[in-house]
Amino acid sequence: MAFTIRQLSSSTVPGGIPTCITYPNPAEGLTANFELKSGLLHRLPTFYGLSMEDPNQHLMEFQFICLSMKPHLVDENILKLKACPFSLTDKAKQWLYELPSGHITSWDDMMKAFLDKYFPTSRIIMLRKKISGIQQGVDESYADYHERFKSFLAQCPQHGMKDETLLTCFYEGLTNLERDMLDAASGGSFMDKQPAAGMALIQSRASNQQQYGGIRSTTHEIHGVNEVSTFAHLEDKINKLTSLVSQVVTTKGQTMACGVCSMQGHAADQCPQLMENEGVNAIGFQQGQNRRRNDPFSNTYNEGWRNHLNFHWRDNDNVQGVAPNANYNRAPPSFFQKTQAPLNSTPLNSSSSSSSNNNSDEIIKMLATSNQTLVQGQNLIQNMMEEMEKQLGKWLII
Incomplete structure (x- = not known):
C-alpha cells in the first residue's frame, strides 16, 4: 500500500513518543504490573534542579519513601524508575525529558545520569x-x-x-x-x-x-x-567612689568658700565687697561731716530720721515731761531694724567642715566595702575555676 505525501508528512509518530526510560524485566518471583498509589506520590520529595539543592540527600529521601511504601511482590528497582519522574519538577523534569530515548534501562543508570548532571566532578x-x-x-x-x-x-x-x-x-x-x-x-x-x-x-x-x-x-x-x-557593677561603683574621694581631697586642699560672695581664695572677713563698702562709707563720712545730725539723707539713715524735727520719735513712752497720750513720739508700728547675722560666722564654718569630714569618712567606708566585695567575687571565680578543672579531670578519666 502506497502512502500519499499528506500521510507521510503527518505529525503522528509510529509507535508513540519515545521516552528515555526502558523498564527492565522484573526479578524472579516479583511483578512489574502495579499501580502507583496517590499516598506514595504525595510523599515523594521534590527536586527543582537548583544549584543550592543537595542531590544526594534527595536520592536518599526518595529511596527511603519508596522502600517504606513498596507494595507486596513488586520489584523495587522498577518501582523507583516509575516514581522518579514524579519527584522532579521545573528544570529537573525538563532535563529528564531531554534525555535520549532508551538512555535509562535500570535504577543505577537513573542515579548515574542524575548525579552527573547535578553533582559534577567540580563539586x-x-x-x-x-x-x-x-x-x-x-x-x-x-x-x-x-x-x-x-x-x-x-x-x-x-x-x-x-x-x-x-x-x-x-x-x-x-x-x-x-x-x-x-x-x-x-x-x-x-x-x-x-x-x-x-x-x-x-x-x-x-x-x-x-x-x-x-x-x-x-x-x-x-x-x-x-x-x-557583677564585675561591671563593682567596677562602676569603684570608679564613682574614687571620683568622690578625689573631689573631697581637692576640696580639703582648697580655701573654704566666702560666705558673702561665694567665691574661693579669701576668707569672709577679707571679702573685697566688704572692703569696698567700708571704703565708701569712710569717704562718705569725711565728705558729709558738716551735715546736720538731723539730715535724713546722711549716712546714718535711721538716726537722721529719728532726730528729724517733724518725724522724730522715742523708744520709751514713759519719758518724764511727756504726756502718755502723746503719740507723736512713738515709733511707727513694725518700724524696727532687723538684726543681721555676722558675715563670717565661726560656727557655720565649723559645722560645714565637720560635715565634710563625716562625708569623707562615709566615702572611705564605702570604698573599703566595695574592695571587700571585689575580693569576694575574685575568690568565687577562683573556686569555680578549680571546680571546672576537677570536672574536666573526671571527664578525661571517663
Missing part, C-alpha cells in the same frame, strides 16, 4: 577540600565539630577517601586542647588506634558531650554572664 573536588582541610573553630565544641565533619561526608558520599585518611584529617583539624583530650581518651595516642576503633571513639566522645556536656556548658555560660555583670 566533588570542592567537598573533598573541605573534608581534608576541616578546622575546629575557637568557640566550636567538639560535638559541633564532629557534626560538621559528618555533614561533609553525607554531602559527598563519592569522596573516595579511606577511613584512615578521614580520621587523620579529623585529628589534625582539632584544637591543641581537644587533640590532647582525644589522645588521653585513647590511652596514649589516637593515631595508634585501628581505623574502626578510631571511628567508634570519635563518635563516642561526641555522643558523651552531647548527653552530658550541654548542662555543664549552659551553667558555665550563665555563671559567665553573672560574673561579667
Whole structure:
C-alpha cells in the first residue's frame, strides 16, 4: 500500500513518543504490573534542579519513601524508575525529558545520569577540600565539630577517601586542647588506634558531650554572664567612689568658700565687697561731716530720721515731761531694724567642715566595702575555676 505525501508528512509518530526510560524485566518471583498509589506520590520529595539543592540527600529521601511504601511482590528497582519522574519538577523534569530515548534501562543508570548532571566532578573536588582541610573553630565544641565533619561526608558520599585518611584529617583539624583530650581518651595516642576503633571513639566522645556536656556548658555560660555583670557593677561603683574621694581631697586642699560672695581664695572677713563698702562709707563720712545730725539723707539713715524735727520719735513712752497720750513720739508700728547675722560666722564654718569630714569618712567606708566585695567575687571565680578543672579531670578519666 502506497502512502500519499499528506500521510507521510503527518505529525503522528509510529509507535508513540519515545521516552528515555526502558523498564527492565522484573526479578524472579516479583511483578512489574502495579499501580502507583496517590499516598506514595504525595510523599515523594521534590527536586527543582537548583544549584543550592543537595542531590544526594534527595536520592536518599526518595529511596527511603519508596522502600517504606513498596507494595507486596513488586520489584523495587522498577518501582523507583516509575516514581522518579514524579519527584522532579521545573528544570529537573525538563532535563529528564531531554534525555535520549532508551538512555535509562535500570535504577543505577537513573542515579548515574542524575548525579552527573547535578553533582559534577567540580563539586566533588570542592567537598573533598573541605573534608581534608576541616578546622575546629575557637568557640566550636567538639560535638559541633564532629557534626560538621559528618555533614561533609553525607554531602559527598563519592569522596573516595579511606577511613584512615578521614580520621587523620579529623585529628589534625582539632584544637591543641581537644587533640590532647582525644589522645588521653585513647590511652596514649589516637593515631595508634585501628581505623574502626578510631571511628567508634570519635563518635563516642561526641555522643558523651552531647548527653552530658550541654548542662555543664549552659551553667558555665550563665555563671559567665553573672560574673561579667557583677564585675561591671563593682567596677562602676569603684570608679564613682574614687571620683568622690578625689573631689573631697581637692576640696580639703582648697580655701573654704566666702560666705558673702561665694567665691574661693579669701576668707569672709577679707571679702573685697566688704572692703569696698567700708571704703565708701569712710569717704562718705569725711565728705558729709558738716551735715546736720538731723539730715535724713546722711549716712546714718535711721538716726537722721529719728532726730528729724517733724518725724522724730522715742523708744520709751514713759519719758518724764511727756504726756502718755502723746503719740507723736512713738515709733511707727513694725518700724524696727532687723538684726543681721555676722558675715563670717565661726560656727557655720565649723559645722560645714565637720560635715565634710563625716562625708569623707562615709566615702572611705564605702570604698573599703566595695574592695571587700571585689575580693569576694575574685575568690568565687577562683573556686569555680578549680571546680571546672576537677570536672574536666573526671571527664578525661571517663
